[in-house]
Amino acid sequence: MPLATSDLLPSCTGRVAECEPTRGAALSAGLLLGAGRRRNSRRRVPAVRGLPTMVSDKLTITNSDLYVEPSQIFPAILDRSINGIYLSNERLDVDKEVENRRRKVSFCGMPGAYSELAAMEACPGCELVGTKSWGAAVAAVVLGDSEKAVVPIENFYTKRIRILYEVLVKYDLHIVDEVYLNICHMLLGLPGSKKEDINRIVSHPQALVQCERYIREQFPTAGVMELPDTAEAARQLAIYRPPNTAVIASRRCADLYQLSVLDENLQDLENNPTRFVVLAREPAALEGVDPAKCKTSILFALPVDDQPGALLVALDCFTKEDINLVWLDSRELSPGEAEGLDWKYLFYANFEGSVEEPRVQRALEGLRGLAKYFRVMGSHRMQARFLEDFP
DSSP states (O other), X not given: OXXXXXXXXXXXSSOHHHHXXXXXXXXXXXXXXXXXXXXXXXXXXXXXXXOOEEEETTEEOOSTTOBOOGGGHHHHHHHHHHTTSSBOSSOBOXXXXXXXXXXXXXXXXXXXXXXXXXXXXXXXXXXEEEESSHHHHHHHHHTTSOSEEEEEEEETTTEEOTHXXXXXXXXXXXXXXXXXXXXXXXXXXXXXXXXXXXXXXXXXXXXXXXXHHHHHHHOTTOEEEEOSOHHHHHXXXXXXXXXXXXXXXXXXXXXXXXXEEEEEOOOXXXXXXXXXXXXXXXXXXXXXXXXXXXXXXXXXXXXXXXXXXXXXXXXHHHHHTTOOEEEEEEEEOOHHHHTTOSOOEEEEEEEESOXXXXXXXXXXXXXXXXXXXXXXXXXXXXXXXXXXXXO
């Protein structure tokens, strides 16, 4: 059954646990209240941390009906402190989280999507805004509706996320951070369903490719259906409840949409990281940050009539300055895109170092002199660790 526009957004007023079960401490104490509280309340205090918001075609769901009673403010803070939300072994970070709570960060997909998990890690405490596409997530930043966007740029199994290059060229934004998410796929079904009864599997095309061997061996006769979002697949399963159907999605989707985990770690490769980047209108503030702990991303294109070895000459700009190139990828323009241009390949490069370093500046100036198109996407702190799906 096709998804109607009116069905795009889940209701978050009245069944809080379905929309944000990770707020366990506050929920168990009964501090987030929504049902029965309407706009005629005299006093409102925002909830301790905002729930995700889904935005698409002017449809919005906010947490305006979810709040903490004034008399419960101190117990709420105390409860969160005990559970380690505000207090850590190093410092009290209340001010930063309060500040982040006023910031919107867009991502592609429904609550429970892997992009949302990456956004939660990259921008803790911010209000997360789901969109229908990567382009919409980025456009929200350009238009000022969001402060940042978290988008996938490469997967170590399926390699580059090609469509994102078009977004990077189209909009004048900066890469200000990155996060690696080790994608752990789960097989989710309706409560009471059994793995052996499944004859149809639904998920995002990337997830299906990453679990291709598992599907072939475990479900050789099952039908496969694609949807643009793993979380949307989980949500539709929960709403329409088709029999003998399972979805491939995150463990968080099982909690959000009250589904059962039929199997876990379906991905063909045990280590299945995806690199997400954080885009913003302004460059990252790197004052006082060790350049050795930074990475820089650039886009460039070489003349179409250049001699063989032109790319090698371009990359020699980095070799001369002893700069380590972390990632290099290319995208060939379609005939329509290349019309009127004297270049047809767009290169994306990611390397260690900061644009504040003289050696990096020299390398970039050398490359700029060779390129027909050149753009520095930004420098940011390097994230060396791989993050698990969700704690």
